[in-house]
Amino acid sequence: MTLKNLSTPSLHSARLRLRPINDLDADALFALHSNANVLRYWDAPPWSDRMRAERFITTCRQIAEAGTGVRLAVERLSDRAFIGWCSLTRWNRDFRSASMGYCLDDAAWGRGYGTEAGRALLEWAFETLELNRVQAETDTRNVAAARDLEKLGFVLEGTLREDCIVNGEVSDSWVYGLIRREWRP
Numbered sequence: 001m002t003l004k005n006l007s008t009p010s011l012h013s014a015r016l017r018l019r020p021i022n023d024l025d026a027d028a029l030f031a032l033h034s035n036a037n038v039l040r041y042w043d044a045p046p047w048s049d050r051m052r053a054e055r056f057i058t059t060c061r062q063i064a065e066a067g068t069g070v071r072l073a074v075e076r077l078s079d080r081a082f083i084g085w086c087s088l089t090r091w092n093r094d095f096r097s098a099s100m101g102y103c104l105d106d107a108a109w110g111r112g113y114g115t116e117a118g119r120a121l122l123e124w125a126f127e128t129l130e131l132n133r134v135q136a137e138t139d140t141r142n143v144a145a146a147r148d149l150e151k152l153g154f155v156l157e158g159t160l161r162e163d164c165i166v167n168g169e170v171s172d173s174w175v176y177g178l179i180r181r182e183w184r185p
Helices: 023-033 051-066 113-128 143-151
Strands: 016-020 070-076 082-092 097-104 133-139 155-166 169-179
Touching: 016 113, 023 051, 023 082, 051 070, 070 113, 082 113, 097 113, 113 133, 113 143, 133 143, 133 155, 143 169
Parallel strands: 097 133
Antiparallel strands: 016 070, 070 082, 082 097, 133 169, 155 169
16 A cells, blocks of 8 residues: 555544545634644744635645645534644655644543544554554643543653744653554554
């Protein structure tokens, strides 16, 4: 199976649908990424220009077409509300590895959606793509994201010291890894 020829999937869990991001998501993406609370641990400032959402959507298409990853909208099944997005990027075909990330609206925090979306994405990564390793990084101050990764089976592998600047403040990141033989769906 070649990753370059894979289409962006639609995945389902008990409460969520993960689907390709499309042009209709621009307003929701702008609202998400312009929220300073959501991005307080992000390595980029909140968006102030709606065109950023359109560029984000274009980038989603480009990484899928290049075969380097996918970004999926996370939608609540009960009301079809867009609550964020998740991704597998930096695919390395030779090493069968990728990096996972996600961004959820703060109104969706604390409800287990991050873990649920992550589990659906990891199942696809390990079962369909046959990846051997998935990596994730989070700001060391983002304890909730670290807890989500650990619930998914990720293991803390190290700290990247002063690897980014968040809101003008030098910040460290934790690096987590999950390998196929340790994955528990």
